[in-house]
Amino acid sequence: xxxxxxxLFSTLGAHLPPGAVRNCAEVxxxxxxxxxxxxxxxxxxxxxxxxxxxNGVYVAPADRSTRRLQAGDELAMWPPVAGG
Amino acid sequence: MAWARxxxxxxxxxxxxxxxxxxxxxxxxxxxxxxxxSKYLVEEIDPRCDALGSDNKLIMATxxxxxxxxxxxGRYSVIxxxxxxxxxxxxxxxxxxxxxxxxxxxxMIIFEGRSPKPVYLYxxxxxxxxxxxxxxxxxxxxxxxxxxxxxxxDPALRIACVGRAAEQGALICGVIxxxxxxxxxxxxxxxxxxxHLKAVAVRGTKGVGNLKDPIRFLKETEYRKxxxxxxxxxxxxLPTYGTQVLMNVINEMGxxxxxxxxxxxxxxxxxxxxxxxHENRPGDGRPNLTTNAACFGCTIACGRISTVDQGHFSVKxxxxxxxxxxxxxxxxxxxxxxxxxxDDLDAITYVNFLCNEDGxxxxxxxxxxxxxxELFKDGVITTEQTGGIDLQFGGAQALVTxxxxxCRGEGFGRDLGLGSRKLCEKYGRPELSMTVKGQEFPAYxxxxxxxxxxxxxxxxxxxCHLRSYTVASEVLGIPVKTDPLVTEGKAELVKAFQDATAxxxxxxxxxxxxxxWSMEDIAPQIDAACEGDWSVDKLxxxxxxxxxxxxxxxxxxxxxxxxxxxxxxxxxEPANTGPAQGRVADLGKMLxxxxxxxxxxxxxxxxxxxxxxxxx
Numbered sequence: 001x002x003x004x005x006x007x008l009f010s011t012l013g014a015h016l017p018p019g020a021v022r023n024c025a026e027v028x029x030x031x032x033x034x035x036x037x038x039x040x041x042x043x044x045x046x047x048x049x050x051x052x053x054x055n056g057v058y059v060a061p062a063d064r065s066t067r068r069l070q071a072g073d074e075l076a077m078w079p080p081v082a083g084g
Numbered sequence: 085m086a087w088a089r090x091x092x093x094x095x096x097x098x099x100x101x102x103x104x105x106x107x108x109x110x111x112x113x114x115x116x117x118x119x120x121x122s123k124y125l126v127e128e129i130d131p132r133c134d135a136l137g138s139d140n141k142l143i144m145a146t147x148x149x150x151x152x153x154x155x156x157x158g159r160y161s162v163i164x165x166x167x168x169x170x171x172x173x174x175x176x177x178x179x180x181x182x183x184x185x186x187x188x189x190x191x192m193i194i195f196e197g198r199s200p201k202p203v204y205l206y207x208x209x210x211x212x213x214x215x216x217x218x219x220x221x222x223x224x225x226x227x228x229x230x231x232x233x234x235x236x237x238d239p240a241l242r243i244a245c246v247g248r249a250a251e252q253g254a255l256i257c258g259v260i261x262x263x264x265x266x267x268x269x270x271x272x273x274x275x276x277x278x279x280h281l282k283a284v285a286v287r288g289t290k291g292v293g294n295l296k297d298p299i300r301f302l303k304e305t306e307y308r309k310x311x312x313x314x315x316x317x318x319x320x321x322l323p324t325y326g327t328q329v330l331m332n333v334i335n336e337m338g339x340x341x342x343x344x345x346x347x348x349x350x351x352x353x354x355x356x357x358x359x360x361x362h363e364n365r366p367g368d369g370r371p372n373l374t375t376n377a378a379c380f381g382c383t384i385a386c387g388r389i390s391t392v393d394q395g396h397f398s399v400k401x402x403x404x405x406x407x408x409x410x411x412x413x414x415x416x417x418x419x420x421x422x423x424x425x426x427d428d429l430d431a432i433t434y435v436n437f438l439c440n441e442d443g444x445x446x447x448x449x450x451x452x453x454x455x456x457x458e459l460f461k462d463g464v465i466t467t468e469q470t471g472g473i474d475l476q477f478g479g480a481q482a483l484v485t486x487x488x489x490x491c492r493g494e495g496f497g498r499d500l501g502l503g504s505r506k507l508c509e510k511y512g513r514p515e516l517s518m519t520v521k522g523q524e525f526p527a528y529x530x531x532x533x534x535x536x537x538x539x540x541x542x543x544x545x546x547x548c549h550l551r552s553y554t555v556a557s558e559v560l561g562i563p564v565k566t567d568p569l570v571t572e573g574k575a576e577l578v579k580a581f582q583d584a585t586a587x588x589x590x591x592x593x594x595x596x597x598x599x600x601w602s603m604e605d606i607a608p609q610i611d612a613a614c615e616g617d618w619s620v621d622k623l624x625x626x627x628x629x630x631x632x633x634x635x636x637x638x639x640x641x642x643x644x645x646x647x648x649x650x651x652x653x654x655x656x657e658p659a660n661t662g663p664a665q666g667r668v669a670d671l672g673k674m675l676x677x678x679x680x681x682x683x684x685x686x687x688x689x690x691x692x693x694x695x696x697x698x699x700x
Binding site for chain 1: 330565
C-alpha cells in the first residue's frame with residue numbers, strides 16, 4: 001500500500017473519508033495506483049473530476065490512468081470551478 | 085437599438101445638468117460602457133491633467149445590454165483618469181444601479197468640473213438635479229445609503245456613493261453601489277470625492293424596450309441562460325462556492341502570493357477558503373456564508389453574503405456588524421488574508437465589511453497593509469509610525485485596526501491610504517511595493533502562472549487580473565488547458581483575452597459569463613439587441629480598438645514601455661516552493677512578441693498602420 005494525502009475540494013469534498021481536516025485526508029492506496037484508481041476507490045463521479053494535481057502539477061485527463069502515485073504524494077482534485 | 089441614445093452631462097462647477105444625444109457613430113465603433121465611455125474621456129480630457137483636478141472627468145456608463153433580459157445584464161463602469169496610476173481607469177460593477185440608470189433612460193453620465201460644496205445627483209427618469217450633500221459629507225457609504233433612502237422615501241432608489249476614506253483623499257477608494265457592490269479599483273472613488281460628488285441616486289421606471297429584434301433577443305437570451313445553467317462552473321461551482329473556491333486551487337499549485345509576495349504558498353489558505361466559508365464556526369455554530377446572491381438579471385449568482393461571529397474580537401459590542409452583509413470574494417480574501425498572512429476568517433470578513441462601508445478597494449488596501457508589514461518587519465517603520473500597533477505579518481488585530489484607521493483617514497491609516505507604491509516610496513523602499521503602474525497586484529503569482537505576468541505588465545490600468553484572465557486557460561482549462569509554467573504562446577493568449585474582455589466590458593454583461601459562454605454566445609445577443617451587424621469578428625475588433633485607445637491615452641499621459649514591467653522581486657527572486665520553485669516571471673520572453681502581435685513598435689508605441697486599421 002502507498003500512503004498519500006488525498007485532497008478533495010468544492011463539491012468533491014463530500015467524498016472524503018471520515019477524519020478529513022480542511023479537505024485533506026491521509027489515506028492508503030494500492031501500490032502503483034493512478035489518479036483514476038483513486039477516483040474509482042472513492043466513488044468520485046468521473047464526469048465531475050475536472051482538475052487533477054499531483055504535488056501541484058497538472059495531470060491531463062489522458063494521463064490519469066497511467067501516472068503512478070508514490071508514497072507521500074499529494075493528490076488534489078476539483079470539479080469544474082472558476083473565479084476571478 | 086438597446087442604447088437609450090442619450091447621455092446626461094453634469095457640470096459640477098456650474099451646478100448644471102443637460103441632456104445630449106449619444107454619439108452613435110462612436111457607439112458603432114466602441115459599443116458602450118468601457119469602450120464608449122473611454123472614447124468620450126479620451127476626446128474630452130488632456131491625458132496629462134491632474135487626476136484629482138477639476139479638469140479630469142468621471143463617467144458612469146452602461147452597456148447596450150445593461151438593463152435588458154440578458155443574463156448578467158446589469159453591469160456599469162466608472163471611467164476616469166486614475167489618481168493611483170496616472171493611467172486611464174475603468175472599474176466595473178454589478179448590483180442594480182446600472183440597470184436602474186438605463187431604465188431611467190440614460191446610457192451614461194459625464195461629470196465634469198468640481199462642485200464648490202458637497203452635492204449628490206438625483207435622477208428620476210428624465211429629471212436630474214444636483215442637490216446639497218452637506219449632511220452626507222463625512223458619512224460612510226452605508227449611512228449615506230440609509231439617509232438618501234430616508235430622505236426620498238423611496239426604497240427602490242439605487243445609490244452609488246463614496247465613503248469617508250475617499251473624502252480624506254485615500255487613493256485606493258472605489259465607488260460603492262447597492263451597499264456592497266464596487267467599482268473598486270484604481271481610485272475611481274477618490275476622483276468622485278475630489279469633485280465633491282458624494283452620491284448618485286437613481287430611480288428609473290421606463291425600462292429598456294428599444295431592442296432591434298425583441299423576439300429574437302428573447303430567444304437568444306433564453307437559450308444562453310440555459311447554457312449558463314447547464315454549465316458546471318456557472319450553474320453549480322460559482323453559485324455554491326463563489327470565486328473563493330480558487331483559494332485552495334491556486335495555493336495547491338504554488339501560485340498564491342503570500343506575505344507581500346515573498347512566498348507562493350500560504351499555510352493558512354484552507355482556513356479562509358470558499359470551503360471554509362461553508363463550515364460551522366466553533367464560536368456560534370454557524371457558517372460564515374449566509375447565502376449566495378445575484379446582481380441584476382444574473383442567473384449565476386456568485387455573490388457572497390456573510391456574517392461574522394458576534395463573539396469575535398473584531399465585532400464584539402458592535403451590533404452594526406452582526407447582520408449579514410457582502411462577504412469575501414477571492415481577491416479580497418487573498419489580499420486581506422493571504423497577502424498579510426492573516427488566516428482569521430472572521431477578521432478578514434469584518435475588514436471586508438469595512439471596505440464596503442467606507443469604499444476602500446480591498447485588493448489595494450490588503451496589499452498595501454502587506455507592504456507595510458514588510459516595512460515593519462525590516463524595521464523601516466516601527467510602532468512610532470503605526471501608533472503603537474505591532475504590525476507583524478499574520479496579525480489579525482493589527483489588520484483590523486489598520487482598516488478602521490484607513491476608513492476614517494486617521495493616524496497610520498493616512499499612509500496606508502496612499503497605496504503601496506507611494507507608501508513604500510515615502511519610506512525609501514520602493515522595491516517592496518508589489519504594483520504595476522502603481523496599482524496593487526491581485527491573487528495570482530506570475531512566477532507560477534507565467535501568462536499573468538504579461539497580463540499584469542501590459543494592463544492599461546496597472547496590475548489587474550480582469551483585463552486578461554489567462555488563469556482560465558493556464559489553471560482551469562477554460563476554454564483549453566495551457567501549461568502555466570511555459571511562456572510560449574502566452575503573448576497570443578494574453579492579447580486574445582484582453583481583446584475579448586474589452587468587448588464584454590463594453591456590452592453590459594459580466595465577464596464571468598465567459599466561463600460558460602464563448603464569444604459565439606455573446607455576439608448573437610448583442611446583434612439581436614443593437615442596430616448594426618454584431619458578429620464575433622466585429623466584437624473582437626471593438627475590443628482591440630478599445631485596448632489600443634486606452635494604450636494611446638496612457639502613452640500621451642506620459643507612460644511608456646518602461647512601465648510595462650513587474651516588481652523586481654518577481655523578476656529576480658525565484659518561487660521558493662511548489663511546481664514553480666526556482667522560476668521567476670519570464671516577462672522578457674513574452675513582451676517583444678506581444679508588442680509585435682499588437683502592431684506596436686519595439687518601444688510599445690502604436691504604429692500608424694495599427695492606428696489606421698483600427699480607426700484611431
